[in-house]
Amino acid sequence: MNYSNKNYCIILAGGRGKRLWPSSRMERPKQFIDFFGTGRTQLQATFDRMASIIPQENIFVCTCKDYEHLVREQLPELPTHHLLSEPVTRNTAPAVAWAGVCIHRECADARIVILPSDQIIFNEKAFLKNVLDGLTFVSENDIMLTMGIKPSRPEPGYGYIQMGEPTPFQGISKVQSFTEKPERDFARVFMESGEFLWNTGMFLCNVLYLRQFLIDTIKDMPYRMADLLDMEPEEKRTLYVNEYFPAYPNLSMDKAALELSDNVYVMQCDFGWADLGTWHAIYECMQKQDDDNVIIDSEVMMDDCKGNIIKLPKGHIGIINGLEGYIVAEEGDVLLICKKSDSSSLIRKYVNEAGIRYGEKYI
Known part of the structure; x- marks a missing residue:
């Protein structure tokens, strides 16, 4: 397969997975276990899936310091400097900001897919096509793009994205509204309206827009992160992150993109998806x-x-x-x-x- 060396991936693997307790435990959360008995953990399966369309050397994994050893153990092929170990947990937006700066150092016109490490994908061929189509779209448009799935049931545990004005690109619309974990009756109304999609927590953008997006939604954090671009050697950058990361806000990419930004679009996908979040x-x-x-x-x-x-x-x-x-x-x-x-x-x-x-x- 022909790869684009401008395509990058950020895998988020720092969650504690408490809602799947006791199978998911603090010392080994759900992303680090072979939940379904396939021979690969959820993290390994996600890495394998993305490595089929994105060069391994273009994949970053974000986790917390408590799980750094698990990532190294399970993904020995991951480049050492592509494992970003957060000194404290600050949710996913600060982690993405750090990874975005690292990617910008390597490729100033990169296009990026950001995704959790613990999702179930039933049709991998369709999923990978949607990712590549989305990366093409964000390479030409300065927007944040998320991937949505048509609801199959009134699931109250998911977020619901309302599709707004369509774009000329088939299947992509502007996000009209977002509702996080509605009551079941509202979820049923959303599903039956045909206007809403499940939020998968996957986002795509180009690296230059990612910086602007973070400036707009997290205020001063990206300016400090941007200082990393000029820092050498690696040890100096690590010290900088350890010093400033605890001051960053506890903010998820879902909230930053779908609640704090008005420049977010959604691609309607049909690859079969489930969040490995609750029993x-x-x-x-x-x-x-x-x-x-x-x-x-x-x-x-x-x-x-x-x-x-x-x-x-x-x-x-x-x-x-x-x-x-x-x-x-x-x-x-x-x-x-x-x-x-x-x-x-x-x-x-x-x-x-x-x-x-x-x-x-x-x-």
Whole structure:
């Protein structure tokens, strides 16, 4: 395949993954585990996918210092200076700003795709075509472009992007509005209107516009980051980041692009997507077995059970009778049994309470 040496990728891999507890733990969050038993972790699968259309030497990975060793262990092929280890967690926008400066040092007219490390892509061929089409679009237009998916259900755990005025480029429209995690009734209205797309958290832009976008949305942070362009050697730049990064705002790319910017567009995509964010969302997107149960890489005997999602460790056998609509997840020294419909808020509560009562090793 012919690569464009101006195409770059930023993979975001610093999340804690608390909503998938206990399978996702603080010491090894969801992006660093082989969640589906494929032989590759979510981070590795994302890297493999992007490396099929973007040169490996053009891929950056952003994580926090606690997970730097996991990235190095799982991606030995990643260039050392392309692993950006944040000294403190400041969400995704500051991480993207740092990566953007590093990319600008290498290629002043780069075009960039920014994506999480923990998403499920069902049609990789269609996904990669959409990425390449999007990179072509942003190379010619100074805008922020996000990738949206037509909703298949009224999922309250996702963000909803309203499509506005269409562009001459097929499938791309200006973003009219954005609603983060609406109530289910509103999500149903959005889905049935045909005007809304799910937010995938993936963004594309050219590197020069990325700088202007960050100046407009995060004020003084990009000016300090831009100083890195003139800094040599690498050690000096690292010291600079360690000194100033803690002062940066806690701001996500989703909020910066979809709530704080009026120059954002959305591409309607159809590659099959799910956010590996909550147990309920995973249940909804996975193929169901008998009685609508979802069993993820586990050995389970189920009798008179319906609508459950089960994930157990290797070597463990689950025998379950009479259960309906539950999550059963075990990892290490923690077993979770929780109503699936209430899981998003309850799991955060249980993580916090378990940490206080039993210690951080259990979270």
